[in-house]
Amino acid sequence: xxxxxxxxxxxxxxxxxxxxxxxxxxxxxxxxxxxxxxxxxxxxxxxxxxxxxxxxxxxxxxxxxxxxxxxxxxxxxxxxxxxxxxxxxxxxxxxxxxxxxxxxxxxxxxxxxxxxxxxxxxxxxxxxxxx
Amino acid sequence: xxxxxxxxxxxxxxxxxxxxxxxxxxxxxxxxxxxxxxxxxxxxxxxxxxxxxxxxxxxxxxxxxxxxxxxxxxxxxxxxxxxxxxxxxxxxxxxxxxxxxxxxxxxxxxxxxxxxxxxxxxxxxxxxxxxxxxxxxxxxxxxxxxxxxxxxxxxxxxxxxxxxx
Numbered sequence: 595x596x597x598x599x600x601x602x603x604x605x606x607x608x609x610x611x612x613x614x615x616x617x618x619x620x621x622x623x624x625x626x627x628x629x630x631x632x633x634x635x636x637x638x639x640x641x642x643x644x645x646x647x648x649x650x651x652x653x654x655x656x657x658x659x660x661x662x663x664x665x666x667x668x669x670x671x672x673x674x675x676x677x678x679x680x681x682x683x684x685x686x687x688x689x690x691x692x693x694x695x696x697x698x699x700x701x702x703x704x705x706x707x708x709x710x711x712x713x714x715x716x717x718x719x720x721x722x723x724x725x
Numbered sequence: 726x727x728x729x730x731x732x733x734x735x736x737x738x739x740x741x742x743x744x745x746x747x748x749x750x751x752x753x754x755x756x757x758x759x760x761x762x763x764x765x766x767x768x769x770x771x772x773x774x775x776x777x778x779x780x781x782x783x784x785x786x787x788x789x790x791x792x793x794x795x796x797x798x799x800x801x802x803x804x805x806x807x808x809x810x811x812x813x814x815x816x817x818x819x820x821x822x823x824x825x826x827x828x829x830x831x832x833x834x835x836x837x838x839x840x841x842x843x844x845x846x847x848x849x850x851x852x853x854x855x856x857x858x859x860x861x862x863x864x865x866x867x868x869x870x871x872x873x874x875x876x877x878x879x880x881x882x883x884x885x886x887x888x889x890x
Contacts, residue, residue: 602787602788604788604791609774609794609889611794611889611890612889612890613890614795614890627794627795627890628794629792629793629794629795629796629889629890630792630793630794631774631776631790631791631792631794631889632788632790632791632792633776633777633778633788633789633790633791634778634780634787634788634789637782708781710781712782712784712785713782713785715780716781
């Protein structure tokens with residue numbers, strides 16, 4: 595079971611106690627105590643990067659970064675995102691939940707592009723740059 | 726094993742129940758004892774649980790585990806797969822009271838092991854050692870982590886090992 599508290603989605607598990615009991619007034623019986631365990635599942639917001647996954651050297655590739663809720667629905671908030679690839683980081687301002695940037699590489703290879711923002715799950719896109 | 730002791734106790738309580746005017750209370754005690762007899766072997770098998778949180782979130786507190794219940798916090802550990810230095814702080818709240826907060830990364834380094842934690846800690850060959858905390862919680866436990874890193878990308882993994890009553 596998942597539960598949202600604030601800006602975090604928690605995975606909620608109920609674990610029956612092996613040695614602790616509680617008295618159930620309704621049935622007048624002792625029953626195992628149930629522990630409630632919440633663990634971080636994800637943040638309520640996430641970033642997604644959309645665009646072609648291949649290009650050629652020195653050819654700009656336009657990428658769109660979108661802010662979504664954790665179920666994938668678009669959000670129209672504005673925030674500052676950090677976009678990183680191979681150690682290079684740029685800042686991108688998302689307006690109404692959307693921002694665009696051009697990715698260009700002078701060398702060939704596979705690049706993992708990551709979009710991050712505070713208290714958001716990151717977005718990932720792998721781009722192959724061909725000769 | 727102890728059923729030799731508990732069986733006469735059950736008989737004694739039953740006799741008290743016959744004489745007393747609070748049959749339901751005594752009946753409850755009998756039910757509790759009967760339940761304990763049936764469950765006695767379970768007390769030896771308190772399974773440790775591991776809560777694991779892997780994320781890139783930094784600059785704010787993130788829950789590793791948040792429990793309403795009772796048991797022991799056995800250990801916590803953290804690691805990061807990044808070439809840049811990663812600072813990780815812990816906050817431990819027991820029964821609603823903040824019992825521990827690492828004020829800086831040096832404190833974290835003194836108390837907690839910093840090592841790379843793979844997806845399956847049980848198969849780790851990185852020499853990870855978990856510090857023994859054995860902190861008792863009676864109503865609630867909350868373990869949080871706070872990460873700082875110069876680079877924007879750092880996958881930070883934190884685990885909390887705990888037992889439930």
